[in-house]
Amino acid sequence: xxxxxxxxxxxxxxxxxxxxxxxxxxxxxxxxxxxxxxxxxxxxxxxxxxxxxxxxxxxxxxxxxxxxxxxxxxxxxxxxxxxxxxxxxxxxxxxxxxxxxxxxxxxxx
Amino acid sequence: xxxxxxxxxxxxxxxxxxxxxxxxxxxxxxxxxxxxxxxxxxxxxxxxxxxxxxxxxxxxxxxxxxxxxxxxxxxxxxxxxxxxxxxxxxxxxxxxxxxxxxxxxxxxxxxxxxx
Numbered sequence: 485x486x487x488x489x490x491x492x493x494x495x496x497x498x499x500x501x502x503x504x505x506x507x508x509x510x511x512x513x514x515x516x517x518x519x520x521x522x523x524x525x526x527x528x529x530x531x532x533x534x535x536x537x538x539x540x541x542x543x544x545x546x547x548x549x550x551x552x553x554x555x556x557x558x559x560x561x562x563x564x565x566x567x568x569x570x571x572x573x574x575x576x577x578x579x580x581x582x583x584x585x586x587x588x589x590x591x592x593x
Numbered sequence: 594x595x596x597x598x599x600x601x602x603x604x605x606x607x608x609x610x611x612x613x614x615x616x617x618x619x620x621x622x623x624x625x626x627x628x629x630x631x632x633x634x635x636x637x638x639x640x641x642x643x644x645x646x647x648x649x650x651x652x653x654x655x656x657x658x659x660x661x662x663x664x665x666x667x668x669x670x671x672x673x674x675x676x677x678x679x680x681x682x683x684x685x686x687x688x689x690x691x692x693x694x695x696x697x698x699x700x701x702x703x704x705x706x707x708x
Binding site for chain 1: 626628630635636637638641649651681683685695696697698699701702704
């Protein structure tokens with residue numbers, strides 16, 4: 485069993501829909517990243533959080549440390565949101581990341 | 594402000610050869626970490642350097658090594674290449690290393706093909 489599990493693996497949505505991507509982990513963590521990867525490989529860090537909730541534009545990330553669970557929400561989805569979303573946890577010291585397998589999101593018109 | 598720069602972007606090697614990849618972090622960032630991405634294994638942590646010291650290492654064989662220079666630029670080396678080393682190699686830099694982690698800024702990656 486992977487230490488970091490994401491669901492769903494694939495997600496298709498219509499423009500304007502509210503989207504939720506989930507991440508569960510089985511180890512103690514210092515913090516959690518949500519990353520976005522577009523075709524071609526470039527990765528952008530969307531959020532880093534260790535507690536509570538963060539919001540940036542149409543994106544919202546929450547984390548529940550006790551339940552070992554985090555969610556990424558996209559409100560009013562748009563085709564440009566189509567990408568792979570990856571959750572990664574920091575375990576122990578320094579920047580050793582353990583990654584989830586990613587959620588491939590496609591938003592259609 | 595320049596982003597994280599990785600060179601080369603693409604390269605092709607044959608089995609048994611070695612390869613060196615370079616990563617120039619964002620100015621002022623002292624932490625550089627490396628990752629391997631393959632279709633089968635996804636993203637995996639290779640190692641992380643801070644102030645020229647390897648601070649953490651993933652579960653990769655000794656053929657994978659790295660170093661960081663005084664200007665924070667980092668290189669990783671893979672010796673005796675195997676077909677399975679074909680991958681996208683990503684580096685990321687981070688500013689806030691006092692906690693041991695911070696927001697990550699990724700380069701575009703170096704895509705290695707081993708024939």
